[in-house]
Amino acid sequence: MIQSFINDFPKWLKKNLFNTPVNSVISIFILALLWKAIEKIFLWLLVNSVWTGTAATCRQADGFCFPFLFEKVRFIIYGFYPDGQLWRPTLAMLLLFGTLFYSRIPERWTKKLVYTWFGFFTLFFWLMRGGLGLPIVTNDKWGGLPLTLMLATIGIIFSYPLGIVLALLRRSNLKILKTLSVLYIELIRGVPLISVLFMSSVMFPLFLPEGVNFDKLLRAQIAIILFVSAYMAEVIRGGLASIDKGQYEAAHTLGLSYFDTMRLIIVPQAIRIVIPPTVNTAIGMFKDTSLVLIIALFDLLNTTKTALRDPEWLGFSLEAYVFVGLIYFVFCYVMSKYSQGLESEFGMKER
Amino acid sequence: MKKLLILALLSSSVFAGKTLDAIKKRGNLKCGVSTGLPGFSFPDSKGNWKGIDVDFCKALSIAVFGNASRVKYVSLNAQQRFTALQSGEIDVLSRNTTNTLTRDTSTGLNFTTPLYYDGQAFMVRKKSGITSAKQLNGASVCTQQGTTTELNVSDYFRANRMKLKPVVFESNDEVVQSFVKGRCDALTTDASGLASERSKFKNPEDFVILPEIISKEPLAPAVRQGDDEWFDIVKWTMFALIQAEELGLNSKNVDSFKKSKDPRIKRFLGRTPGVGKSIGLDEKWAYNVVKLLGNYGEIYEANIGINSPLKLKRGLNSLWTDGGLMYSPPFR
Numbered sequence: 191m192i193q194s195f196i197n198d199f200p201k202w203l204k205k206n207l208f209n210t211p212v213n214s215v216i217s218i219f220i221l222a223l224l225w226k227a228i229e230k231i232f233l234w235l236l237v238n239s240v241w242t243g244t245a246a247t248c249r250q251a252d253g254f255c256f257p258f259l260f261e262k263v264r265f266i267i268y269g270f271y272p273d274g275q276l277w278r279p280t281l282a283m284l285l286l287f288g289t290l291f292y293s294r295i296p297e298r299w300t301k302k303l304v305y306t307w308f309g310f311f312t313l314f315f316w317l318m319r320g321g322l323g324l325p326i327v328t329n330d331k332w333g334g335l336p337l338t339l340m341l342a343t344i345g346i347i348f349s350y351p352l353g354i355v356l357a358l359l360r361r362s363n364l365k366i367l368k369t370l371s372v373l374y375i376e377l378i379r380g381v382p383l384i385s386v387l388f389m390s391s392v393m394f395p396l397f398l399p400e401g402v403n404f405d406k407l408l409r410a411q412i413a414i415i416l417f418v419s420a421y422m423a424e425v426i427r428g429g430l431a432s433i434d435k436g437q438y439e440a441a442h443t444l445g446l447s448y449f450d451t452m453r454l455i456i457v458p459q460a461i462r463i464v465i466p467p468t469v470n471t472a473i474g475m476f477k478d479t480s481l482v483l484i485i486a487l488f489d490l491l492n493t494t495k496t497a498l499r500d501p502e503w504l505g506f507s508l509e510a511y512v513f514v515g516l517i518y519f520v521f522c523y524v525m526s527k528y529s530q531g532l533e534s535e536f537g538m539k540e541r
Numbered sequence: 542m543k544k545l546l547i548l549a550l551l552s553s554s555v556f557a558g559k560t561l562d563a564i565k566k567r568g569n570l571k572c573g574v575s576t577g578l579p580g581f582s583f584p585d586s587k588g589n590w591k592g593i594d595v596d597f598c599k600a601l602s603i604a605v606f607g608n609a610s611r612v613k614y615v616s617l618n619a620q621q622r623f624t625a626l627q628s629g630e631i632d633v634l635s636r637n638t639t640n641t642l643t644r645d646t647s648t649g650l651n652f653t654t655p656l657y658y659d660g661q662a663f664m665v666r667k668k669s670g671i672t673s674a675k676q677l678n679g680a681s682v683c684t685q686q687g688t689t690t691e692l693n694v695s696d697y698f699r700a701n702r703m704k705l706k707p708v709v710f711e712s713n714d715e716v717v718q719s720f721v722k723g724r725c726d727a728l729t730t731d732a733s734g735l736a737s738e739r740s741k742f743k744n745p746e747d748f749v750i751l752p753e754i755i756s757k758e759p760l761a762p763a764v765r766q767g768d769d770e771w772f773d774i775v776k777w778t779m780f781a782l783i784q785a786e787e788l789g790l791n792s793k794n795v796d797s798f799k800k801s802k803d804p805r806i807k808r809f810l811g812r813t814p815g816v817g818k819s820i821g822l823d824e825k826w827a828y829n830v831v832k833l834l835g836n837y838g839e840i841y842e843a844n845i846g847i848n849s850p851l852k853l854k855r856g857l858n859s860l861w862t863d864g865g866l867m868y869s870p871p872f873r
Contacts, residue, residue, distance in 0.1 A: 249743065261586050270588040330613055331588075392621055395628035403630055406615075486576045486616045496577040496584060501850035504741040507714075 245503050258506040259513060262497040266514065269333020269488045275325065279336040282317040285310060286339060294528065296535065307347070314340075329407045333488035335517065341479040341489065345414040346472050352415065353422025354457060360423065361430055371423070378420035383481050386413045391485040410482050418475050425467045429460030462536050469529035473522045490514055560632055560764070560771035561605070561821060569611045572598035573631035576616050579737060580845040580853075581637045581657075581760075590614050593844040594635040596834060597656055597762060597779070601633060603833050604778045604826045623648045626765055633775055634763040639689075653776040655761040657845075658857040658866055660754035661693050662732040664739060667747050669726065674753035681706040683716045683725040689756070694729050697755040727751075731758055737851045773820055780869040781827040784809060785836035787860055787869065792835040795828065809872045816872050827872070837867060 207217040238253025248255035264276075271279055289310040293303055318336065320326040332340075359371035378386070390413035391406065398404060433456050441451040461468075483492035494514045498507050564570050574582035574594055582594040599609040615631050626634045627649050638644075639659075640652040663682070665671045674697070684691045686709045698705035708725040710716045717738050720728040728735065732754065739745045762779070764772050785791070788806055790798060798806050807813045810828040817824035834840065841858060845851045859865025 265584060265586050265588050268588065270584060270590075273587050328613065330615060333588075388620070392624045395624060395630060398628065403628065406630070483576075484618065486618045486621060488616065492576070497586075499577050499579060499583065500586070501579045501737055501740060 245506075248506065254512075255506050255509050258503050258509050261503060262500070262510070263513075265334070265497050266490070266493045266510070267334045269337065269493045270331040271333065271336075272325075272327060272331065275327060278317045278320075278324070278327070279332075279334075282314050283336055283339060285313060285317075286343060290343075296532070329405065332407070334493045335490050337488065338476075338479050338490040341411060341414055341482065342472075342476040344411055345418050345475055345479065348415045349418035349422050349475075350468075352419035353426050356419060356423035357426040357430055358452060358457075360427055375420045375423050378417055379424070383414075383417050383478055384484060386417050387481060387485050389413070406485070407487065410485060410487055414475075414479065414482075418471065421471050421475075422468070425464050425471055426460060428467065429462075429464035430456060432463055433459055465529055465532050465536070469525055473525050476521060476525070477518060490517065560768045561774065564605060564632055569613045570598065570602050570605060570633070571613045571615055571631045572601070573615050573617045573622055573625055573634040573636050574598070575636045576618050578637055580733070580849060580851040582614075582635070591844070593657060593840055594637060594762075596840045596844065597635045598633070600778050600782060600830050600834050600840075601775065603830045604774060604781075604822055607823060607826075607829050607833075609833055623650060626650050626763060629765075632764070632771070637760045638763060639758045640761045640763075649766050650763045651766050651772055652761040652763045653772065654779040655759035655866075656779060657733070657760045659731045659733050659758035659760055660857075661690055661729060661756040661758065662735055662754055663751045664720075664728045664735045664748055665726060665751060667749050671727075671751070672749075674751045674755065675701065675703075677727055678703040679706065680727050681708050681725040682727045682729055683708045683710065683720045684729050685709070685713055685716050686711050690730050693756040729755075732856075733845065733851065733853055736853050740850050740852055770821060774822065777820055778830065781809075781830050781872075782835075782837040782840065783860070783867045783869040784872055785827070785831045786838045786867075787862065790831050790836060791839055792832060795831045805872070 208214040233253065235254050238251055239256060240248045240251045240253055241256045243257050245255075245258070248257060268276055268279055289306065292298065292306065316322065316324070318327065318332060318340075319329065356371050356375060359367045360375065362368055362371075387410060390409040394409060395404065437455055437459070438451065441455045446454065480489055480491040482489050483495065486492075488496065491514060494510050497503070498510050572595075574590060574592075577583050578592070580592055582590060582592040585591050595614070598612045598614065602611045603609050605611070615625065617625050617631070617634075617636060622634055622636055622638060623644075625631045634650070635656070637657070637659075638652075640655065644650070645652050663674050663677065665677075671677065677698075682694055682705060684694055684707060691707070691709065695705060695707065706725075708719065710719060713730075716730075717728065719725060721742065728738070730738075732750065735750050739748055739750070742748065762775055764775050785795075788803075788809060790806070790809070795810070798810065799812075801807065804813065808815060811817055811824035811826070814824050817826055820826075823829070835843075838855075838860075841855065842848065845853045847854065855863070855865060857866050859867060861868040
């Protein structure tokens, strides 16, 4: 393949970039411009980059400051988690990746998977929180990547069934249930996530009886689940609406009850149809978790911002943001690729 | 309407005398800190909280438990801080918060003794030749949008009948960058902030901070209203830090004063009983604070003093005997 690429490349160039004199001039001009831009990045990242030293060495040079990253990567990824216990969030994240990897094949989406996830969450929280032989690490010390992953994963997983219920309610014939569902969905969709988070962190504690305290992280997590479920509901409703009437009628003829019709026929088909918008919501959600920084939770973006404020290491924001940008990109890209894979798989089966 | 509701809810809180018991029962002290302000409360590269506000949390933990590690730090932003205190999410707010009349009276909290006296000032380029804020007539001043600093600077210019050209930016980084790049003649924010910003410049010696302080920012810890016992503990822990410095006691030499005949020191260290019983703490609480943490001067120098990255002179925060405002009532 590489061989054919090398053979065909000059031909391709000639055909596409240099086929007329005018095009040749334009091509050269654009290539020169591209080089101008890339050259800087290239020099900054590879040629002028600093690998060892202190902040002072970095300030002298004009390139990517790796010492900054080496110094701060621990705080950016793990936040306040105590030194010496860092294997716990690491293992917890690996478990998460493993469970996600295991769940990727649609054939495995059975009841067993629900138990698998249940087991995973038990292990995850045991590792993060401790107890039963591990030192306790209270959740005010959780932060960085594990926190971001936790908020996003739990947010997506729990909002999904809630979204299905809301979508079904919205399509139900019972006026009260329908109205309630519409009210909820439109109310949540009508306000930004920031305001929901703010309500959960600033207003909500005031309404509780005195002395009763609801964990800050839990409040934020619930706010996220409630918020995303409204979006998921609308996504799933789109799927439900696209199911042919014949499917309902056929189910009816078979004598299936409402629940069986939904459970066995309508919902599975609807979910399949809405995979792309679901993943779209999930990707958006994953990035939206960074908003928890406004309620002072130290997620990945907040630990990064905090690391940047260290007086000894000021002025390396480009390095920090490139680094976390890369992390966010990898996760979102994998999600997007996965959904494309699923689509083609389902598409193939249907045809 | 919303405000009224909040106020109604706030004023109904009564926690009289319960805070200390709750802390002892829980086994830790919940201390509200900032989301990251170097020198005051800031996580280091290992994720440990550091700073003068953090050290005050530790002092309280020592006073109550005799151990600096019994603190749970709750990171709070500007909007959350008062609610968190009200709702009992934290026991004390030690988060670079300015004591003002409105805050002290209407938000259901009580400010204790200031931990740090700050104030807004100006920084200019040395080569501009400006030596006093009074010479800033017609100057362009870089400041951050929507902060009290913006308000203070326009008040100051109006009061002195000077013309102000404000150059306003949304983020603090932008403000500082614009000043460095020459977008404006002067930069204004709290003096401690100016000092820490200057420490990051490539050539700090080319910039001067003008002597005028145009606003008063006494940064003080706060507790919930209605629990006088706890209020006293927080207040007197701060006084203990000051008193120790005044008596010349610090973390290294305090043990050598064990045999001191000075009645003030004997009382302070709990050798003559009294200072513990009357406040509901161990007789040796003040000794423990000094031994395990240090006096006010030590904490100051370690976090924000001349040898720290912030390089702040003691100034108003010197002891009263050195012309500052740090003054403790007698321990007797």
